[in-house]
Amino acid sequence: MDAKVPAGVRIASTRRVAFMMSNAIGDSLILMVIVQNLRASGIDVCVFGTPVHALRHWFPHVEIHPLPREAHCAARLEPFDAVVQMHRHQPFAKLTNAHPHVIDLHDVEYGDGPGCMAERFARFSRTHFGAAGSTTDNGIVAPATLKHRRHRHRVVIHPEASTHDKRWSPARFIALGKRLQALGYEVCFVIAPNERERWHGLEQRGIAAPHFDDLHALACWLYESGWFIGNDSGIGHLASNLSIPTISLFRRRAVAERWRPAWGTVRVVLPRQWIPTARLKEKFWREALTCRRVVKVFRQLAEQA
Numbered sequence: 001m002d003a004k005v006p007a008g009v010r011i012a013s014t015r016r017v018a019f020m021m022s023n024a025i026g027d028s029l030i031l032m033v034i035v036q037n038l039r040a041s042g043i044d045v046c047v048f049g050t051p052v053h054a055l056r057h058w059f060p061h062v063e064i065h066p067l068p069r070e071a072h073c074a075a076r077l078e079p080f081d082a083v084v085q086m087h088r089h090q091p092f093a094k095l096t097n098a099h100p101h102v103i104d105l106h107d108v109e110y111g112d113g114p115g116c117m118a119e120r121f122a123r124f125s126r127t128h129f130g131a132a133g134s135t136t137d138n139g140i141v142a143p144a145t146l147k148h149r150r151h152r153h154r155v156v157i158h159p160e161a162s163t164h165d166k167r168w169s170p171a172r173f174i175a176l177g178k179r180l181q182a183l184g185y186e187v188c189f190v191i192a193p194n195e196r197e198r199w200h201g202l203e204q205r206g207i208a209a210p211h212f213d214d215l216h217a218l219a220c221w222l223y224e225s226g227w228f229i230g231n232d233s234g235i236g237h238l239a240s241n242l243s244i245p246t247i248s249l250f251r252r253r254a255v256a257e258r259w260r261p262a263w264g265t266v267r268v269v270l271p272r273q274w275i276p277t278a279r280l281k282e283k284f285w286r287e288a289l290t291c292r293r294v295v296k297v298f299r300q301l302a303e304q305a
Helices: 025-040 050-054 070-077 106-110 117-129 170-182 193-199 215-223 234-241 253-259 278-288 291-304
Strands: 016-020 044-048 063-065 082-085 102-104 151-158 186-189 225-231 246-249 266-269
Touching: 016 025, 025 044, 025 050, 025 117, 025 234, 050 063, 050 215, 106 117, 151 170, 151 234, 170 186, 170 291, 215 225, 215 234, 225 234, 225 291, 234 246, 246 291, 266 291
Parallel strands: 016 044, 016 082, 044 063, 082 102, 151 186, 151 225, 225 246, 246 266
Antiparallel strands: none
């Protein structure tokens, strides 16, 4: 299914588009695929969002602003022909009160169309805005002062995710870190301030968990790292977007096919498929995805990358 275009929106004559970006890092990076395709087709685009504003130095050719207050949306969006928001109720639940031509991507996200989200958004750019191309490139550019994969033996592990059902077992993440250390790699866990209580004592186990001032600082450090392993999460999309060889752990194949990271070298690791139903797969996927399996995929990736 495709996105719903409100009555009165003349796609062919659309020249100025505003994007109200998701509060999620991964969603924001994927939405930038549409921004890149529209800009390449000569459409003027302005972006508003919190994570994407933190990463604005990585998108130097795009006009990016902090997310406005909801009360200010009408005045801020008045100059635009159309406004795009990925979710119907996030970040603004009543965006249609602020602008007459709001396009949400609910049907693109949840429809039965093929491909991962970046591919779906690239296709949306062409079918709904007439973008000449249909690329999954989102235009990210590293600051010139950084060196890609400078620390090739540094493995970044992100053991968290936005919801509990996406998180692999903490004990297995720690075991994975120790196994990789035994193979000679420097292992660092990336953990947000509000997540650290769940990982108390990690450094006493010999695993570093550096602090970062903001998302930009994390992106710079990640860009110079050698490898990334993590759950289905925004940091996984960021690593992939920075062309860091990425291993992404998913609980089910259908979820992975839709939400896998779209850039660079990515290996999706799924649980063994012996669990019979989707409900049971959701419940027992952590037990069916072993540390040994993840290490095996990592070693294969390391031999190729």
